[in-house]
Amino acid sequence: MKTLENQTLLYDEDCPLCSLYTTGFVKSGMLDQNGRKSYCQLSEEEQNFVDLKRAPNEIALVDNKTQTVIYGIDSLIKVVGFSFPLIEKIATIKPIHFILKKLYSFVSYNRKVIIPGNLKEENKLECTPDFNYKYRFLFIGFALTITTFVLFGYSNLILNFPKSTITRELILAFGQIVFQALFLLKLEKQTVINYAGNLMTVSLMGSLILTPLLLLGQFFQLPQMIILGWFGVTVFIMFLEHFRRVKLLKLPFYLSFTWILYRIIALFLILN
Template structure:
């Protein structure tokens, strides 16, 4: 594997994902030991070459010899193609590049709600792009509801199955319900909160998947499915509290988050 020398990749040190994969590049020898810096601590010799806001949006790779700067997925392609030339033709294939650019942007512009951390004062943040946040909300809503429909089959001893659209309505209803409340409470946090809330729902649904799969091979008791579901809901509530603190929202949004779920549960039991 060849090392791309005389290049520095500028990562976001407030982003655990960025920190991890750029460190991996150095560790496995794709970049030199000095080939990785946080853009928040950009070296003075590199600083004039880089568009600072663009580097915050999409990871920048700087050629310290020529001054050339690439951003986003092209930075990653450049590192990988140099280390493993076999991939170079793929990285020059237009349709593949376009798809990967969109996927990279989707993750990059939502990274602060996927894995939130405390934001340092006056630190440069990624540009907010509404289309990527709405796409993220629709993606997590649809996958979460789809998984919940499958898990609902395991809870029929306790609640009726209902229509296939019920879980979509419940997930979408919570977006609408919480969106209205935060619009009155802290409107400037609307999109950050909704993105963070749907990440919690998405993560919770993924934790249900192993049980859905294992149910095909093991004969679990119905009570097990209920207890596991309640345990996941409890973990989601704790994560909601943690993320609300990071967003400096206090307890209101966590209380209404739980209240909505209790109201829905009550309606399901009444209508069963």
């Protein structure tokens, strides 16, 4: 593995995802031991040549010799491409680069709702991405779509349960956003949308947990006890994660109980 030396990635220390992959670059040898640094620990000298508005949105790769900086997907391509030149050649082809850039923005602007972390209020610099309505709504739509199709398939594995339709599952998945938003009407619009993003991340997580059993159900006749038990465990895990996120967001604790209430109401309506 070739090591890209004298280069430092400025990562978001409040983002577990960012911390994970930058640590991976160092441990794998793609970057040297000084190859990552928290954005919040930028020196005054570094702040003179790092774009402080751009860096929170697009991870910055600093050349420590020339004091030049590249951002976003280009910084990641440079790190990976130094060890794997073929990947760099493919990634810099215009159509592929365009797609990678959009995917990077999709993840970066939503990273705080994908894997939230505790904010360290003592930090003078915060690596919080700008609130981007387009990418937030795209993420909510993406999670909503995956959730709808997984629930549609899983519901049909449950015998003696009213046959599911895509329309029903879509209404139920979207309905929870509307239902929960009713309890947040007094808060700012961005706060509500930010919560909606976290809410759909929890739903997406639940869908991923259900997927293995859903796939097995296409080939084997699974016992109903396993199907229902797996679903129950999934809901419990989702509840715990939702509770954790509500606490991180400093929102009213009762949102986790209205989250359960919505599911009880939805089940009652389906069965009747």
